[in-house]
Amino acid sequence: MWAPHARDVALRLYDTRGDALRDVPLEPLDRGEFAIDVPGVRAGADYALVLDGGDALPDPASRWQPRGVHGPSRVVDPAAFRWTDAAWQGLARPADYVIYELHVGTFTDAGTFDAAIAHLAELRALGVTAIEIMPVAEFPGDRNWGYDGVHLYAPSRAYGGPDALRRLVDAAHAHGIAVVLDVVYNHVGPEGNYLERFGPYFTDRYQTPWGRAVNYDGPGADGVRRHVIENACYWVEEFHVDALRLDAIHGIYDFGARHVLAELTDGVHALAESLGRRVHLIAESDLSDPRVVRPTSEHGLGFDAQWADDLHHAVHVALTGESAGYYADFARYGSSHADNAETVETTIDECRGRAVAALIAALRAPFVYDGRYAPSRDRVFGASAEGIPRERFVVCSQNHDQIGNRAHGDRLATLVGLAQQKLAAAIVLLSGYVPMLFMGEEYGETRPFQYFVSHSDADLVHAVREGRRREFAEFAWSGEVPDPVDEATFRRSTLDRSVRRRAPHAQLQALYRDLLAIRAREPALRPDGARVRVDGDADRGWVRVTFGDACCAVFNLGAEPRVVPLPEIRGAWRGILSTDDVAYGGAGATCVREGPRGDAVRLAPFTAELFAHDDA
Known part of the structure; x- marks a missing residue:
């Protein structure tokens, strides 16, 4: 102790x-x-x-809290579980990951680790190679996203407890699926948080949006650092997880000579080597800082990969026209400090055009703001990631934050039509980065994913409600914000898989399956494949991504047909997939060639096409 x-x-x-x-x-x-x-x-x-x-x-390092965050801890024998995954060593490198993010409580009607096992086979058939589980550390009540966890070592009793998590990991490995666990080291939830009675876990020197900052560099910080670093190793050693995704590391403050995150990544990598396994560390960072994924030997933090949200933001603005909050940086991409000071008005079409320009930049390199002026921040922001392999960056068109932190938890399927959903899928899966899907997006789930909690403290409940309302003010979303405490908010967020058998959901799922199958068999489309070249015309709304001489993907993000030139090669380009195909719910206007030698293609509105090099 x-x-x-x-x-x-x-x-x-x-x-x-x-x-x-x-x-x-x-x-x-x-x-x-x-x-x-x-x-x-x-x-x-x-x-x-x-x-x-x-x-x-409760014990701050409790392995199980069967009576909740306020109750006693339970002794667990970590060696009692009978693992069957002795032959599993993990995925070799980040390029092997196709990530499927899920929330255990809403992934199935039962909302448990055991219930999730029944869906692993269908995820593997889809082409998923890794599931990313939102945080499971014991949280107050029975409903939570997981970011209010207070017992970092105790898998939630609401999901089934520690052995149920082991069963899920073991079953995933049997299906050839890696497990990524989301962990939270930037703050601790407010209810059931007794850590300060034990030691100097928190500091007032720094501020976070989620609660008191964790003390990683002040007096007594050695024990706090040990608590967190040992926790990261615990999930790897006792639960056989293959990767950790660290939440919002920009809220982890450490100005000591050796950053706690560098110490953590080195510790986990050393443990993995000693176990003969491959374990990866993924960061969520709002800093657009390439040092996150640089080795610790080069004064980086040593992460294997990080989320790169700029591609999501650019795609979202281009398809929806939304421009409030941080979307302004993509709706006004290329604007100057003077433009910001004058609050220059732009039309929705202009916002979309600038977002296409931002998308071209994001496909070339992960950070759109790489040392340029960012309007929403009113400062020069970010640094270049030039020279860093593409497999270091995880991209998506939807995730729990971008859906759940909307006032009503709107998914993309309720904001745009089928054509735009298919286009977004193609951009992510043919981006040359590590792709991530959010549960249900593969079939166009229309149920929302809303923010929910089940705190027992009335003052805390009031603070959560008011905080959500204030958070949404800058986005000017209309309508009443769903009550996070109401159980109906949680129930609305549970997946409805029954729609997968109906149009257009079945056609969208067929597209995801086919895109992932092509990506799996064509090495050039992987993040560690051939070199990527990106071209486009933002004014006309088209983008072209060329993967060496092997493949070429073209995207029309506009509402009008566009003629897109294909790169010059020896031989010819052969069309192998179009999102406008009838099989995917499209009109079937595929591969209409233009030009004297068929060296251009006419794309229908909001359409993507993929071509392969034909030597014949």
Whole structure:
């Protein structure tokens, strides 16, 4: 036990009825540590910790909280589970990942780890190679996105607890699917958070939008760093996860000589090597900073990959015309500081055109703002990622943030038509980056994914409601914000897979399956494949991505047909997929060639076509 804020620590043991049996004093060691060996206590026993004769508190490193965030902890034997994945070593590199992000509670009607197992085979058949599970650390109540977790080591009892998570990981490996676990080290949820009673876990030197900043560089920070770094290794060693996605690392503040994240990535990579497995670390970062994915030996943070949201923003603005909030940076791409000061008015068509220009930039390099002026931030922002392999960047057209942080949790399928959804899918899957899908997007799920919690503190509930309303003010979204505490908000967010068998959902899913199959068999389309060249005409709304001499993808993001020239090669280009094909719910106007040698193609509105090099 690390409890430097306490003089005395006792272990309280409980019987099977939940009644306290006895208290056992722990022996003080150095630097705020306490320890005790209690014979006869077996897996399944419940216990709590008593600091200086006060209330009984859960263990900060509890492996299981069967009675919730406020209840006692339960002893778990991590060696008792019978794994069957001894032959599984993980995916070799980030380029092998096709990620499917899911929220356990709304992925199935039952909302459990075990219920998710039944859908692994269909995900593998779709072409998914990794599932990314939103945070599972024990949170208050039965409904939560997971970012209010307070017990970092305890898989949520609402989802089935620790062995149920092990069963899901083991089953995923049996299907050839890696498991990415979303972890949160930038803050701790407000309800059930007793950490400060134990030690200096938090600091007031920095501010985060989600709660008090974690103390990674102040007095007593060594124990805090250990708590988090050991947690990252714990998921790898005891649960066999293949990758960790670290939430919002721009909210992790450490101005010491060696950043806690560099220490964490080195520690996890060293553990993976000792276990003979391949484990990857993925960061979410709002900094557009290439140092995130540079090796620690080159003074980087050592992540294997990071989310690159700029492609999402550019696609979203180009297809929807939305320009509020941070979308302004893509609706006004190329504007200057003077333009911002004068609040220059732009039409929706102009916003879309600028967004296409931003998309061309995002397809060339992951950071659109790479040292240029960003209107929404009113400052020069970001740095160039030139020279960093494309497999270091994860892109999407939808994710939990971009859907759930809208006032009504609108998915793309409710904002645009089928043609635009297919176009967005093609852009992501043919981007040359690591693609990520959000659960249900592959068949055009129309149910929302809304923000939900089940806090028991009335003041906290009020604060959450008001905070959501304030957050949406800059986007000027209309209508009443769904109540995060209402169980109906959670129920509305559960997937409705029954629509997959009906048009147009079945046709959209066929497109995802075919695109992923082509991508799997054509090495040039992988992030570690051939070199990528990007061209386009933002004014006319078309973009072309050429993968060496092997493949060429063309996209029309406009509402009018466009003639797009194809690159000159020896031989000819052969059309192998069009999003306008009848099989995908289109009109079937595919591969209409233009020019004297058929060296251009006429694209229908909001259409993508993929060509392969034909040597014959």
